[in-house]
Amino acid sequence: MTGSALTTSDAVLVGHAMTARIAQKEGFRALLVKGPLAAELGVRTPRPSSDVDVLVEPGRVSEMKRCLVAQGWSERKSADAPRFYPLHSASFYHHSWPCDIDVHEHFPGFFADRTTAFAHLWSRRSKHVIGGIDVYAPGSIDMALAVAAHSVRNQASDARAQELTQVASFLKADRSRLDSALESATVLRAVTALMPLWSAIGVDDELSPDLSESELQAWELLRQSPGDSSALHWLVAFRSRTRLARIRLALRAAKLLVLNRDGSDDYFHRSRRDRLRHGLREIQSLRREIAGGQPTRTPQLRMRGRGDTK
């Protein structure tokens, strides 16, 4: 009587409730970001999500990870790349679930320190009930900022560009929403990172930058590689090497990005396929970079030392 396939959208929904239940049981705070709750809050139109994004309060991320592992989830190994800024999340997969769970230690684009940012988001949270479980998410304004930050990172995608337009419309519809968004972005130190959003709304001229030069470069780096930042870290590394070293690096990158990027053997997982396709595109870009001797998509990129960015 049972045994029907679990669809991705259903898995994402149950995944929201499951991660919220873990947080509730273990006694820490967690916010579900983007996904179906963004549509429920009216920030954007409904669209299929392939991941669960959960932002965990600072200092408790390892507990969430431990609980997921105890329930059969495995952490995707991050690709072995030189790191010029820290990873913002860890992805978990389960062979019987057609979605990943991304556990965020902080949300990319929000440059306030993690404790300040989380406390701010939590103080303005929204409450939802999924499958009988209380699920917390940012309030609608902060969810709009989170969706916008994600869209800004992926602006080359038509879907993300459309999403940014929807968020802009949502905030523009009510001056109090926009004021609240600007105030919140100031607390989160997301004003500069979200400049395309303010530009779409038409208020960018009124705003002052809130990022240091190195923070801005870190953000630009992340924007260059929206799906997985590893390729960009590789690209930065390429530019600092001799020709021979570049060839060696290319071979290493190809092996890690395509053949065994995350250590899992689940090559037919939809989420994994999406990421693999992204990795292949990144490799093609890297090849063009090597062949042309110039970066294909990062003309403004300048080399920074490890640890220079926050």
Place this chain on the structure above:
Amino acid sequence: MISLRSSAADRILVLGETTETPLVLEDSAAAIWSYTDENISAGEIVERVAQKYGMQPADIRADVLSFLRELADLSLVCRVPQRGAEQV
């Protein structure tokens, strides 16, 4: 216990406290699951299912009871002794 109705079709998704993956219940399984919320006996659930699908209770009794035992084994439902009623 996480129990929710899928946005697509007539499906119910159930994730217990100790199960790793959600059960996807459709059709008669979803109907049986919804009846377990009503504090009725296993025998009454058999009757309800038979009525819903226009079948004889005797024809589906074994399947329904087997499914209820499966749910109980997964700790998704519990057996509550009721005087004079059939137990799962």
